[in-house]
Amino acid sequence: MSFTYGLPFSNEKLLDGIIFTLKRKKEIEVAQLLRGASLSIETGGYSYYDGGWGRSDAMATSIYLYVNPVNIDGLDTKENKELLRSISDTLIPAEVGYDVKRVIIEIDLTKDFEMEDDLITDLEKQSDRISGKILSIILPNDIKEKGYYMAEVYTYLYAVENSLRLFIEEVCKKEHGEHYFDEIKVPKPLRNTITNRLEKANANKWLSIRGDSKLFYLDFKDLGSLIDNNWEIFKEYFPSRDFIIPKIDEMAECRNLIAHNSLVEETERSVIKTYYNVILKQITRGLED
Structure with a gap:
C-alpha cells in the first residue's frame, strides 16, 4: 500500500x-x-x-x-x-x-x-x-486508582463552583456596584455561615484564606440559594429557575460525597461533566450578551 x-x-x-x-x-x-x-x-x-x-x-x-x-x-x-x-x-x-x-x-x-x-x-x-x-492492606492499588479517578471529578467541581462564584459577583456588581453584598438578599442562615467561617479563618491564620469575596465562604449549594433568592437579577442569564437550581443542587450532593471521601460512580461523574459544560457555556454566553 x-x-x-x-x-x-x-x-x-x-x-x-x-x-x-x-x-x-x-x-x-x-x-x-x-x-x-x-x-x-x-x-x-x-x-x-x-x-x-x-x-x-x-x-x-x-x-x-x-x-x-x-x-x-x-x-x-x-x-x-x-x-x-x-x-x-x-x-x-x-x-x-x-x-x-x-x-x-x-x-x-x-x-x-x-x-x-x-x-x-x-x-x-x-x-x-x-x-x-x-x-496491600493499608493502600491497595484499588484505593490509589480510585483516588486518581476522584481527583479528576473534583477538578470539574472546583472549576464550575468557582466559576459560579465569579459569575455571581460579576452580575451583582453590575446591578449594585462594589458593595453589592449589602444590597442583595442573603438568607440569615447564609449570613451566619459566612460570619462563622470568617471567625474561624481569622483564628486559624496558618490556613490559606478562601478568597477576598464573602462568596468564597459559601458552599456550592449556598450559591444556588443565593441565585434563587435574587432571581430578579439572574433570570436574564438562565432559561428558568429549573434550568440552574436543580443542577447546582445535584452537583452539591456529589461534592459532599467527595468531601467525605466517598466514591462518585460513573453515572454521577457523567452528570458532573455534562453540567460542567452546560453551566459554563450558559454563564459565559450570558455575560457576553
Missing part, C-alpha cells in the same frame, strides 16, 4: 489519545505521570531494516515524550515505555506508514515546572517505603 507519511492530526492530539487510552486500560498512574507533557515524532530509515520487524516501505518511528522532571523515573521503565510504544503504534493510522519502534522519555526543559513533590508523587514515594505486605 502507499503511505501518506504524515499524521492526520497534531502531536498534541496523539498525546491526548495516549492519555485517554491509558485511562481506558486502567493505567491511571502512567496517565497521571504524563500531565503537562509534550510529544514529538522522529522518523528515519525504513522500518523493516531498523530493528528486524516492520512493513517494508514504512518508516521507523520514535516517539519522544518530554515530561516533568519529577515524573521521569516513574515513566522511564522498560514496561512503561513498551506500553506507550504499543499504544502509540495502535493510534497512528496504518496508512500513515509509521511503525513506532521506540518511546524515549526526556526531561522537558522548556517549562518552569514546580520542583517540589506534588501530593500524588509524595503518595508514591511513601508507598515505596512501606513493605509490600503492609501496603
Whole structure:
C-alpha cells in the first residue's frame, strides 16, 4: 500500500489519545505521570531494516515524550515505555506508514515546572517505603486508582463552583456596584455561615484564606440559594429557575460525597461533566450578551 507519511492530526492530539487510552486500560498512574507533557515524532530509515520487524516501505518511528522532571523515573521503565510504544503504534493510522519502534522519555526543559513533590508523587514515594505486605492492606492499588479517578471529578467541581462564584459577583456588581453584598438578599442562615467561617479563618491564620469575596465562604449549594433568592437579577442569564437550581443542587450532593471521601460512580461523574459544560457555556454566553 502507499503511505501518506504524515499524521492526520497534531502531536498534541496523539498525546491526548495516549492519555485517554491509558485511562481506558486502567493505567491511571502512567496517565497521571504524563500531565503537562509534550510529544514529538522522529522518523528515519525504513522500518523493516531498523530493528528486524516492520512493513517494508514504512518508516521507523520514535516517539519522544518530554515530561516533568519529577515524573521521569516513574515513566522511564522498560514496561512503561513498551506500553506507550504499543499504544502509540495502535493510534497512528496504518496508512500513515509509521511503525513506532521506540518511546524515549526526556526531561522537558522548556517549562518552569514546580520542583517540589506534588501530593500524588509524595503518595508514591511513601508507598515505596512501606513493605509490600503492609501496603496491600493499608493502600491497595484499588484505593490509589480510585483516588486518581476522584481527583479528576473534583477538578470539574472546583472549576464550575468557582466559576459560579465569579459569575455571581460579576452580575451583582453590575446591578449594585462594589458593595453589592449589602444590597442583595442573603438568607440569615447564609449570613451566619459566612460570619462563622470568617471567625474561624481569622483564628486559624496558618490556613490559606478562601478568597477576598464573602462568596468564597459559601458552599456550592449556598450559591444556588443565593441565585434563587435574587432571581430578579439572574433570570436574564438562565432559561428558568429549573434550568440552574436543580443542577447546582445535584452537583452539591456529589461534592459532599467527595468531601467525605466517598466514591462518585460513573453515572454521577457523567452528570458532573455534562453540567460542567452546560453551566459554563450558559454563564459565559450570558455575560457576553
